[in-house]
Amino acid sequence: MSSIVLFGPPGAGKGTQAERITDSTGLPQISTGDMLRAAVKAGTETGLLAKTFMEAGQLVPDEVIIALIKDRITHPDAVDGVMFDGFPRTIPQAEALASITKVTHVIAIEVPDERIVGRICGRYSCAGCGSVYHDTFNPVGTDGCNCGNWEEKRRADDNEGTVMSRLGAYHEQTSPLAAWYETAGIFHRVNGDRAIDEITEDILAALN
Ligand code: AP5
Secondary structure, three states: OEEEEEEOOOOOOHHHHHHHHHHHHOOOEEEHHHHHHHHHHHOOHHHHHHHHHHHOOOOOOHHHHHHHHHHHOOOHHHOOOEEEEOOOOOHHHHHHHHHHOEEEEEEEEEOOHHHHHHHHHOEEEEOOOOOEEEOOOEOOOOOOOOOOOOOEEOOOOOOHHHHHHHHHHHHHHHOOHHHHHHHOOOEEEEEOOOOHHHHHHHHHHHHO
C-alpha cells in the first residue's frame, strides 16, 4: 500500500481538493479532522477527549491520532492506497505513518496567512454529502447542493479566534514537516492562492 498526503495550513483547500483528487484517482480520502468531528458527534471517548483541543484550535495528542489512523487503514478501501488530508501534522505522526505505509507524494497547498481567516470564516458544507462551499469564493447553487440531501452546516471551530490558534499550531508544529519530506524528495509545492480548478490541475500533474 502507498499513499499521498495533502499538506497545508487550515483553510488552504485540502478538503476541497481531496474531493476532486478522489474523483480523479479513486483514492479514498482519510481526513483526521472529519474522523474527529464524527467521534465528537457520536460522543465516543476519543470524541470527548478531542473536543477540548479542537475548540481551542490546538492539535489533538499524537497517540489519539495515530490510533485512529492505524485502525482506519485496515479498512478494505485502503488496500490500494489512500490520500491523507490533515495528517500527519507532527514529526511523531510522520514517523508513525512511515512505519505503516510508503508515502509517495506530499502535496503542499500554499496560501498566505492573510487569506486564511476569510476562507475559514466563510466556509460551510453540505451535511448530506460533505461537499465544501464558501460564501464568496465557492457558493452553493440557489437550490443547494446537487446531492439531493442539501443541508447547510458550519463548523464550531470556524471562527476568528480559533483560526489564529490553528494557524499558530500549524506554524509551530506542522510546517517543520516540510523540511522532513523535502529531504525525502517527495515534497511538491502548489500555489493555493488561485482558482480551485487551476490548483486541481497542478496537483494532478504532480501526481503523474
Ligand atoms: P481539520 O478538519 O483538518 O482542519 P484544518 O487543517 O484546520 O483544515 P480545514 O479543514 O480548516 O481546511 P482545508 O485546508 O480542508 O480547507 P477547505 O478545503 O475546507 O482539523 C480540525 C481540528 O482537528 C484541528 O484544529 C485539530 O484540533 C484536530 N486535528 C485534525 N487532524 C489532526 C492531526 N492530524 N493531529 C492533531 N490534531 C488534528 O477550504 C476552506 C474554505 O476555502 C472553503 O470554504 C472553500 O470553499 C474555500 N476554498 C478552497 N479553495 C479555495 C480557493 N482556491 N480559492 C478560494 N476559496 C477556496
